[in-house]
Amino acid sequence: MKDLPVKLWFFIAAISLLRIIVASSLALGNDEVYYWTYALHIEWNYFDHPPFVAWLIRTTTANLYLHNELAVRFGAIISSAICTIIVFKTGKLLLSERVGWYAVLLYTSSFYCSIIAGTFILPDSPQMVFWLWSIYLLIKITRFIKLSLPTLNLWYWFGLATGLCMMCKIHGIFLWFAVLLFALINNRKMLFQKGLYISMLISLVVISPVIIWNIQHHFITYTYHSDRVSLFHAGINPLAFAREISGEIFYNNPMVFFLVWTAVFGLFRKKYHQHKSDIRVLLCCGLPLIFTLIFLSIFRDTLPHWSGPAYTCLIFLSALQLESYTPPKAKLMITASLLFFFAIVVTALPMIHFYKGSFSSDQDALHFGKGDPSLDLYGWRETGKIIDTVYNMEKDKTIHTMVITKWFPAAHLDFYTNMQTGLNTYGIGEIFDLHQYYWSNRLKHKLTFGDNAYYIIPSNLYDENDLNFVKRQFKGCNKPLILPVLRNGAICKNILIFKLKGYKKRK
Incomplete structure (x- = not known):
């Protein structure tokens, strides 16, 4: 922590204050308040998700003693602050402190990172801490392997981080898919690392309570989620596809979305010899989840925030690309991204609180406000x-x-x-x-x-x-x-x- 610049701490404090204002002023959303009910009765798994979000809410509400929106959401705000530190350290590890700053600013201007997972309390909130920590560790592991340095301790931590990520949300399994994919296409020596298999075992031990619970309950969690994404008897659903794409654009901030995909497609034209391995790690961690969800959305309804963790991997590619621009051009793009973010937040809060009546046109007493x-x-x-x-x-x-x-x-x-x-x-x-x-x-x-x-x-x-x-x-x-x-x-x-x-x- 001593290597973190003072201005980063001031930035985190300022953004956290904004999140506290938002968290205190809005009622809990459907999903948030449902996850609060998890905390009423602590279990090893729940119908929809693993238990970490329940533990977090139980902690920030002082064992349910504090009964208000800020207490319920405070874990998300803390998680987001930790994520910001990890993002900075990862950007700095990739190239420089400036890349770290670029990554932090892009991360903050993402609605998914700052609001959906960073202010509202969802399983994504703690998941992002362990997801980003896993990315950081994986980049270090691949570098250490390349330099023939010992990696066993890093593998131990990676097993713990990925296990805890899956204890938040099962999407964490994509991290292990990324490891195997990277090993196959970039460095097959990784498959002979003893630490890889010890790390897998650690992850399995961490998530074993979830597995045992599902065995006892006939795998109801995965029956539910597989039904949500099943392609059997599903025809082409262009509306779901349009919702997925438009949701990804807005949730990640249109400017961030543009920079992310400009960076990804730019990789086919430019050669990043110095960072080739790191870039492949980030692509392996991000693209499979995004493409899986886009494919599923062709047939079934999906939720755009499911791809949020994947986009955080690609944000680092954007930061690397911005480093190759002139400082004024990079600053202009980041400023545009932040301005759009703040404009939406500053506009949305008053509208939710002070719009006169309902946005809905349905005036029937039994359906008044429907669709608002x-x-x-x-x-x-x-x-x-x-x-x-x-x-x-x-x-x-x-x-x-x-x-x-x-x-x-x-x-x-x-x-x-x-x-x-x-x-x-x-x-x-x-x-x-x-x-x-x-x-x-x-x-x-x-x-x-x-x-x-x-x-x-x-x-x-x-x-x-x-x-x-x-x-x-x-x-x-x-x-x-x-x-x-x-x-x-x-x-x-x-x-x-x-x-x-x-x-x-x-x-």
Whole structure:
């Protein structure tokens, strides 16, 4: 740490402050608040992902004592600060301190790196620390092999880093794919390194709890994810492909995206003899994941942020290319990238908080706000207050349960409502709709024959099919109590509260 310039620490402090402001001012998103529910019951694996994000949230909330958005997200902000240090050190290792700075500035201007994984709490947040650490170690390992220097200790650390990366998100397996790919195309001597196999064993030991959990639960995590990317019975899906490409462009910042691919295609025209091995490491770590997701998107829906870690590898190639430009030209490109980033952040925050009403054109009371993406991050605090008030005024104090059919908005209701009211969310429906709630049912007060319950849903997420399914589980259902949530003095969505009578299912 002593070799890090003081200005880097000031830069990290300034960017962290910006992230703290964003993290404190926005309600938790669907995914974030769902991962908070992981932390309620620590396990070795969860329906969707390995457990590291749950450990991180449990730590930053002081064992759940702190109940606010900043505490839940603080692990992402810390992770992003650590990532910035690793990015600088990797750029410096590649060539120079200036390349390190270029890489840091491009990394910071990426929406994926700074906001999606760097401010919002997702499995990607801690994953990026171990992903970037693994890249740094792999570059050192390949250099040490070339110089015939001992690599065993580096392999030990690489095994730990990749194992922890996979404990965050299974995408970390692409790091091992990169190692094998690099060894085959660049340096087959690596395959005879004793440290390689010890490192694999260390990774396997680290992720063994996840493997054991999945064996015990019939590999449900991989059944779910394989279903998401399965090509069987899937036709060409041009809309999914367009979403993937446009998402990659925006999430990584259009300027960063342009610089990344300019650098990649530029490799075919220029010869980087001095950095050829390092460049191949970065390409092996980045391109397979990107091309895999682009290929899958031709047939299936994908999420553009899945490719985020891969683009961080290619950011280093951009930094190397910028080093070959004149300083004014490099500065202009980086400035344009940062300005676009800050312009979007500064514009988005006020719009989410102060836009009058809803972006949606749907004015029907039961569907008000449908399709408005800003409502993922707005109105949940107000929702909690509304439901708390209604529950305290409710004369029937025998109701202790809120039935849910999907993991969202169940997690929002848990965080913003049930921590105040004491209501339980009880999942009814299919496992692929409930996700982790399918298992959390066993830890909650179970509905018994004849029980009454609530079904609560915001109008922008209302689905008549879900309501009809719920109704079939009960003898009766009152008409909804429709309560508005306001934004800048106008309705942005309604909260629909249905009272259900007489649960039908017997033990």
